[in-house]
Amino acid sequence: xxxxxMKSENxxxxxxxxxxxxxxxxxDGRRRGVRESLDNQVMNMAKLAAQFLSxxxxxxxxQPVECVIADAGIGGVAxxxxxxxxxxxxxxxxxxxxxxxxxxxxETMDMDPLLPKAVxxxxxxxxxxxxxxxxxxxxxxQKGLPAFGIYGRDVQDxxxxxxxxxxxxxxxxxxxxxxxxxxxxxxxxxxxxxVSMGIAGSIVDQPFFEQHLGMRVECVDMTELVRRxxxxxxxxxxxxxxxxxxxxxxxEGKDCNPKSNQRRVAQKDKEWExxxxxxxxxxxxxxxxxxLAELGFGEEALGHNAIAGGFQGQRHxxxxxxxxxxxxxxxxxxxxxxxxxxxxxxxxxxxxxxxxCMLFGYLLTNTAQIFADVRTYWSPEAVKRVTGQxxxxxxxxxxxxxxxxxxxxxxxxGQQTRKGKPVMKPFWEITPAEVEKCLKAxxxxxxxxxxxxxxxxxxxxxxxGGMPMTMSRISLVKGxxxxxxxxxxxxxxxxxxxxxxxxxxxxxxxxxxxFAPRLTGSxxxxxxxxxxxxxxxxxxxxxxxxxxxxxxxxxSLLRIPVAMHNVAEADVFRPSAxxxxxxxxxxxxxxxxxxxxxxxxx
Numbered sequence: 001x002x003x004x005x006m007k008s009e010n011x012x013x014x015x016x017x018x019x020x021x022x023x024x025x026x027x028d029g030r031r032r033g034v035r036e037s038l039d040n041q042v043m044n045m046a047k048l049a050a051q052f053l054s055x056x057x058x059x060x061x062x063q064p065v066e067c068v069i070a071d072a073g074i075g076g077v078a079x080x081x082x083x084x085x086x087x088x089x090x091x092x093x094x095x096x097x098x099x100x101x102x103x104x105x106x107e108t109m110d111m112d113p114l115l116p117k118a119v120x121x122x123x124x125x126x127x128x129x130x131x132x133x134x135x136x137x138x139x140x141x142q143k144g145l146p147a148f149g150i151y152g153r154d155v156q157d158x159x160x161x162x163x164x165x166x167x168x169x170x171x172x173x174x175x176x177x178x179x180x181x182x183x184x185x186x187x188x189x190x191x192x193x194x195v196s197m198g199i200a201g202s203i204v205d206q207p208f209f210e211q212h213l214g215m216r217v218e219c220v221d222m223t224e225l226v227r228r229x230x231x232x233x234x235x236x237x238x239x240x241x242x243x244x245x246x247x248x249x250x251x252e253g254k255d256c257n258p259k260s261n262q263r264r265v266a267q268k269d270k271e272w273e274x275x276x277x278x279x280x281x282x283x284x285x286x287x288x289x290x291x292l293a294e295l296g297f298g299e300e301a302l303g304h305n306a307i308a309g310g311f312q313g314q315r316h317x318x319x320x321x322x323x324x325x326x327x328x329x330x331x332x333x334x335x336x337x338x339x340x341x342x343x344x345x346x347x348x349x350x351x352x353x354x355x356x357c358m359l360f361g362y363l364l365t366n367t368a369q370i371f372a373d374v375r376t377y378w379s380p381e382a383v384k385r386v387t388g389q390x391x392x393x394x395x396x397x398x399x400x401x402x403x404x405x406x407x408x409x410x411x412x413x414g415q416q417t418r419k420g421k422p423v424m425k426p427f428w429e430i431t432p433a434e435v436e437k438c439l440k441a442x443x444x445x446x447x448x449x450x451x452x453x454x455x456x457x458x459x460x461x462x463x464x465g466g467m468p469m470t471m472s473r474i475s476l477v478k479g480x481x482x483x484x485x486x487x488x489x490x491x492x493x494x495x496x497x498x499x500x501x502x503x504x505x506x507x508x509x510x511x512x513x514x515f516a517p518r519l520t521g522s523x524x525x526x527x528x529x530x531x532x533x534x535x536x537x538x539x540x541x542x543x544x545x546x547x548x549x550x551x552x553x554x555x556s557l558l559r560i561p562v563a564m565h566n567v568a569e570a571d572v573f574r575p576s577a578x579x580x581x582x583x584x585x586x587x588x589x590x591x592x593x594x595x596x597x598x599x600x601x602x
Contacts, residue, residue, distance in 0.1 A: 012061045013287025015305045019093025019182035020066040026099040026108045029075025042073045045098045062428035074108045093182025101127035105135040116178035118148035126158040137576045146575035148174045177554035180363035185214035193222040193312025201351035211599035218304040228281045235291045245337035253443030271322045271455045279327035308359040310350035322456035325406035329459040332409035334427040335435045343368035348407040354539040357472040361543030364550045366426040368411040370542035372402035377532035387498045394492045398528035402513040406458025413441040414464030422464040424544035445509035463513040465493030470547045475536040484555045486548045486565040489517035524564040559594040
């Protein structure tokens with residue numbers, strides 16, 4: 001890494017300003033005493049909420065989230081309209097109403113059907129903020145505009161300028177989910193190629209993206225990569241720098257092909273050139289590249305405003321050209337030859353549904369995402385039979401082998417640390433030394449040619465154990481629509497001998513994460529086998545941290561029911577209307593509420 005600057009690049013390659021959080025201070029509209037006595041308290045509550053959110057939330061570019069406060073307290077329809085107009089001018093994408101007092105519910109509420117909404121009603125006795133909260137939520141439910149209700153557990157004094165811990169948690173949970181929704185709206189999913197090997201998730205369902213996510217789908221044939229390579233529609237100066245960086249920092253691994261089928265060094269060098277160009281081109285296709293306009297390629301310079309994408313690869317590409325493993329692994333990572341930067345979201349095999357879950361995880365955490373096959377459940381008995389050793393500790397109940405054809409983010413090595421523990425960080429926290437460790441922990445073996453006739457190189461590493469992780473997956477069901485599955489757990493380490501024996505039975509050239517889900521003792525989380533047996537597809541998106549509660553909140557905003565999760569009941573947070581669909585049957589209520597309100601953008 002010496003001799004190359006690792007200065008962070010904080011531009012996100014999407015068109016349009018990042019959305020802001022709008023704070024709506026609601027107030028009792030009665031003047032001549034009542035309103036005047038509340039003005040300062042109401043506005044101070046709004047300022048407190050704005051300060052808290054800006055201090056604790058960041059955009060994907062690392063900058064603090066911006067908040068916009070209405071110019072005056074909202075005591076009736078006119079002031080609500082003035083606030084809505086200000087929010088439109090300021091680019092507000094999330095709505096939070098706050099109040100410590102009684103207000104006129106349906107006259108002061110936010111009526112924009114596309115803005116995700118929450119109401120924080122102060123729990124105090126001097127003024128009935130909780131009564132307004134209940135009244136306005138009833139109005140939201142009656143009008144079909146679901147809103148999250150935030151109400152502190154403990155009574156506070158009227159002058160208390162503190163936000164209780166339970167209110168803080170709900171504010172952040174709502175805001176993270178709502179900002180994710182607002183950021184993805186209007187962006188694109190770029191489908192590079194079509195359906196890979198009949199995988200259902202790569203049958204890109206455009207109505208799902210349009211109606212549930214507010215996104216469009218852009219399609220580009222893989223021959224566009226051939227055109228750009230042959231016609232040199234890329235920055236040749238950058239390519240030279242990128243190629244030199246790759247050959248210095250991306251160490252080739254073991255060639256597992258039979259000796260009679262191994263390729264000459266000169267041929268592998270050509271494949272390295274091609275895969276580096278592929279990475280640059282897919283990046284340019286997604287977000288554009290102003291440098292191309294300077295080179296005379298104005299149309300190509302624009303890109304497709306893609307916040308996520310997928311590369312089909314197999315088999316129409318990989319039977320003839322080098323595989324997409326390098327482009328997917330390096331683009332999904334938080335660094336490359338240009339330094340430390342925001343990761344992209346690129347799905348292997350164009351599995352758009354897994355790509356969506358990667359996008360959810362990225363927008364909720366600002367960290368890179370692992371794309372993996374949910375490949376094998378290893379029971380303790382099977383491990384003992386195959387290796388002669390007994391699983392102990394976190395892996396004692398068995399493991400799920402997350403392994404994919406070389407396309408997982410290099411952040412997934414676990415070589416970044418916080419307080420001595422392995423983590424995956426937002427790019428602005430990553431150090432050059434951690435980048436170097438991630439690269440050194442990764443090898444790039446030659447592709448196994450019986451899979452990839454066109455060659456290429458697969459990223460190969462073993463994730464460090466002890467990282468909290470959340471695996472998720474969206475599946476489409478005819479007659480039902482999208483459903484989400486969530487499994488929180490941890491990466492685990494197993495003895496080196498056991499790892500080697502198990503991975504050699506699959507493919508030793510691919511990256512591995514050993515995953516132990518948190519068990520509840522019942523249903524799909526009765527044991528590790530049940531988690532694997534209930535998983536709805538061959539892929540999973542793996543995010544650092546236990547983010548299941550945030551995913552549940554986001555899914556409710558998007559009207560996507562959750563089929564299974566192992567999140568504690570106390571941490572589940574959805575709009576208040578969900579309880580009216582069956583408070584004693586929360587999973588069934590989720591399905592009924594999502595069906596009743598329907599896709600957000602339909």
